[in-house]
Amino acid sequence: MVGTAFERAEGAAGRTVARILLDSALPQLDHLFDYSIPAELADEVRVGQRVRVPFRSRDRKSFGYIIEFVARSEFGGELAPIADIVSAVPQLTPDVWRLARAVADRAGGSAGDILRLAIPTRQIRVEKQHLAAAEAAANAAAVANAEAAAESEAAAASAVVAQPEAAVAEPVAETQAEATAAPEQAIAAELVTGARLALTPSHGPERLHTGEWVGGWAAQLARVAIAVHALGRSVILVAPDYRDLDQLRDALEALGHAEAVRVDSRQSNGERYAGFLRALDGVPRIILGNRSAVYAPAHELGAILIWDDGDPVLAEPLTPYVHARDAALVRAEQAEAGLFFSGHARSAEVQRLVELGYVRAQEFPPRRTRIVHADASIAPEAFAGRVPEFAARTIREGLRSGPVLVQVSTPGYAPVAVCGECGDLARCRACAGPIGFRVVGRASCRWCGEYATDWRCGTCDSRRLEERGMGSARTVEQFEQQFTGTRVILSDGEHPRERVDARPALVVATRGAEPLAAGGYRAVVLLDAERLLSIETLRAGEDCLRWWENAAALAAPNGICLMASGGGPVVQAFVHGRTEAWLRSELRDRQALRYPPAVRVASVSGGPDEVERALRQLDGLPGVDHLGPTSIPPGGAARTPAGLVRAIVRFEYGQGSEVASRLRGALVADAAGASSRTKSRAPGRARPEALRLRFDDRGVFDG
DNA sequence: AGCACGCCGACT
DNA sequence: GTCGGCGTGCTC
Numbered sequence A: 001m002v003g004t005a006f007e008r009a010e011g012a013a014g015r016t017v018a019r020i021l022l023d024s025a026l027p028q029l030d031h032l033f034d035y036s037i038p039a040e041l042a043d044e045v046r047v048g049q050r051v052r053v054p055f056r057s058r059d060r061k062s063f064g065y066i067i068e069f070v071a072r073s074e075f076g077g078e079l080a081p082i083a084d085i086v087s088a089v090p091q092l093t094p095d096v097w098r099l100a101r102a103v104a105d106r107a108g109g110s111a112g113d114i115l116r117l118a119i120p121t122r123q124i125r126v127e128k129q130h131l132a133a134a135e136a137a138a139n140a141a142a143v144a145n146a147e148a149a150a151e152s153e154a155a156a157a158s159a160v161v162a163q164p165e166a167a168v169a170e171p172v173a174e175t176q177a178e179a180t181a182a183p184e185q186a187i188a189a190e191l192v193t194g195a196r197l198a199l200t201p202s203h204g205p206e207r208l209h210t211g212e213w214v215g216g217w218a219a220q221l222a223r224v225a226i227a228v229h230a231l232g233r234s235v236i237l238v239a240p241d242y243r244d245l246d247q248l249r250d251a252l253e254a255l256g257h258a259e260a261v262r263v264d265s266r267q268s269n270g271e272r273y274a275g276f277l278r279a280l281d282g283v284p285r286i287i288l289g290n291r292s293a294v295y296a297p298a299h300e301l302g303a304i305l306i307w308d309d310g311d312p313v314l315a316e317p318l319t320p321y322v323h324a325r326d327a328a329l330v331r332a333e334q335a336e337a338g339l340f341f342s343g344h345a346r347s348a349e350v351q352r353l354v355e356l357g358y359v360r361a362q363e364f365p366p367r368r369t370r371i372v373h374a375d376a377s378i379a380p381e382a383f384a385g386r387v388p389e390f391a392a393r394t395i396r397e398g399l400r401s402g403p404v405l406v407q408v409s410t411p412g413y414a415p416v417a418v419c420g421e422c423g424d425l426a427r428c429r430a431c432a433g434p435i436g437f438r439v440v441g442r443a444s445c446r447w448c449g450e451y452a453t454d455w456r457c458g459t460c461d462s463r464r465l466e467e468r469g470m471g472s473a474r475t476v477e478q479f480e481q482q483f484t485g486t487r488v489i490l491s492d493g494e495h496p497r498e499r500v501d502a503r504p505a506l507v508v509a510t511r512g513a514e515p516l517a518a519g520g521y522r523a524v525v526l527l528d529a530e531r532l533l534s535i536e537t538l539r540a541g542e543d544c545l546r547w548w549e550n551a552a553a554l555a556a557p558n559g560i561c562l563m564a565s566g567g568g569p570v571v572q573a574f575v576h577g578r579t580e581a582w583l584r585s586e587l588r589d590r591q592a593l594r595y596p597p598a599v600r601v602a603s604v605s606g607g608p609d610e611v612e613r614a615l616r617q618l619d620g621l622p623g624v625d626h627l628g629p630t631s632i633p634p635g636g637a638a639r640t641p642a643g644l645v646r647a648i649v650r651f652e653y654g655q656g657s658e659v660a661s662r663l664r665g666a667l668v669a670d671a672a673g674a675s676s677r678t679k680s681r682a683p684g685r686a687r688p689e690a691l692r693l694r695f696d697d698r699g700v701f702d703g
Numbered sequence B: 001a002g003c004a005c006g007c008c009g010a011c012t
Numbered sequence C: 001g002t003c004g005g006c007g008t009g010c011t012c
Helices: A005-014 A094-107 A111-118 A124-151 A153-157 A169-179 A182-191 A216-230 A242-254 A269-280 A291-295 A324-335 A348-356 A389-399 A472-482 A529-533 A540-552 A568-575 A579-593 A608-616 A653-677
Strands: A017-022 A032-036 A050-055 A057-070 A196-199 A205-207 A213-215 A234-238 A261-263 A286-289 A301-307 A338-342 A370-373 A404-408 A416-419 A435-439 A442-445 A465-468 A488-491 A506-510 A521-526 A555-563 A600-606 A624-631 A645-651 A692-695
Touching: A017 A050, A017 A111, A032 A050, A032 A057, A094 A111, A094 A291, A094 A324, A094 A653, A111 A291, A124 A269, A182 A196, A182 A216, A182 A301, A182 A338, A196 A348, A205 A216, A213 A216, A213 A242, A216 A234, A216 A242, A216 A286, A216 A301, A216 A338, A234 A291, A234 A324, A242 A286, A261 A269, A286 A291, A291 A324, A301 A324, A324 A338, A348 A579, A370 A568, A389 A404, A389 A521, A389 A555, A404 A472, A404 A540, A472 A488, A472 A506, A521 A540, A529 A540, A529 A568, A540 A555, A540 A568, A540 A579, A555 A568, A568 A579, A600 A608, A600 A653, A608 A624, A608 A645, A608 A653, A645 A653, A653 A692
Parallel strands: A196 A338, A234 A286, A234 A301, A261 A286, A301 A338, A370 A555, A404 A506, A404 A521, A488 A506, A521 A555
Antiparallel strands: A017 A032, A017 A057, A050 A057, A205 A213, A416 A435, A416 A465, A435 A442, A600 A645, A600 A692, A624 A645
């Protein structure tokens, strides 16, 4: 870990001042601070290291990262010295710093907020272990190289650099080459030159040679990742949740790549840090992870692959709320790396990029499951229990040879409770939210969770609650009666099931929680289309297409997908495979209405004066307007205090950096002035009227 | 966030 | 002339 002679000479000449980004949530501290380098640390300091520095007073210390060295400081005052180096390992690579800075600026946030996602907390034991292993591997490689050199001059000429694992990587590469099919190799070759592609994979599962089943999409992505890696480049492979990640991991392993670095929320801190160190150690890697994997310190990044970017889980729920797709777009541009969007349903954002010509869509149509529409309102027929008679027949037919999937809209027993006397909607006594049955016989509020123990109807004073609607649990109950002797399996958000076997079973799943069936489902039945489409969001159509396409993709190649209800343009687009045309017209509508992603949006909230001041900063900017401010209803799930307002700023993409920097300026001014303007404030609690910014919130118009 | 600096009114 | 109120701004 000691630098080369050259580096030390550099240090002596040009490294008298270290510029440091502090760990701080305060927006006004989101810039570099200059520190002097004490003589005893002069040989040790490196760009990217985490350090402790005095801040605010001589004996109060803060953490930060060394961003760069400069010969002299622009700062007028006397510089304080760096106190100590937290770890010799430079944790923040120049690439990741550049990315964090750009992404934070684009989203009106602090670079430190991005770095918190990018860099796991250090574990000394894990780090020691890693360094020891790396040294041992380097020594072993050196010995091997020496032996090879003794045997043949040619072998010595091509001797691998003494990097950990580089020596053992070679035999693996052979299997990988075999496992990588030609189309994926062509895609990989394009990606490493910086191509940006969108692909809709064929429906249907694929059997790996290990005997395991995964979605065909996962096998395809794994082959692309391995092909890029075989070209000597790192790959970042991002998927929304761990179920998708598990399929990708299985596919990678079956194709001969067992050493991918994994990044996910279920890992312990130590596991995460160990993976992080492996990504960091100067060897091309496949990095497989959730939304924070886009910030991994990839060496020689060749491509970023994103699965199902329309899934809202890819948006970070913490400030500055950046979506992995946007971070990937920034990073691919900076690193001149390829970008690959794969999904059974294209997001409106990627569709926009395709129409702009920024992303190229595949030309050939994917194979889709045969889809049949049985709309009860067009051909009225008897309902046999939970499903129309036609759907029941399809289910019976499928159950003869294998598993059948039924997708329902709502988890729990019954989504709605009404008064048993007058039929009015039951309301919670505590918060006036709607009451439903999450579990049979136990009514509770859907907003606050309070049990409706001694409920009384507000209209007729009755005490009798009745169930309305069909949740997944109630559907299971019905199916057990209707299809006696059949195995009925439930999979929902609370009890997700990753896989089912190929034996006949009726699988009831909420959208997004459908298990993968070995060999694929004989039939996939989609219920509750009207209910899903009636969800009050701007994205209802797009989301439905994604849920339905992902479910249809789980069918066996000769299976069938039945849309059991509904009508209208979205259902028609799905049933006839005209989803791209629908998406194009949807995007045109949003263009006309100035809705995202045709334009970008930022919500600005806080006290009326604070929001007013922020909006004034945008006066006179062309292509920028705003809706509101309107008052935010107090209370609710977020316990919003009274008196706050929110405005929605809309702007053209070209104005993004200007809008972001002006709003950010207002935020910094607000935060800086805050401590003085308001003196008597409850300690510990954040100022409720403080300005808050949120860019590109996909739910911003949903109320 | 905290903490020092600084500019006006009441005191020894 | 000095002490201390809190509004203002900075933190390398």
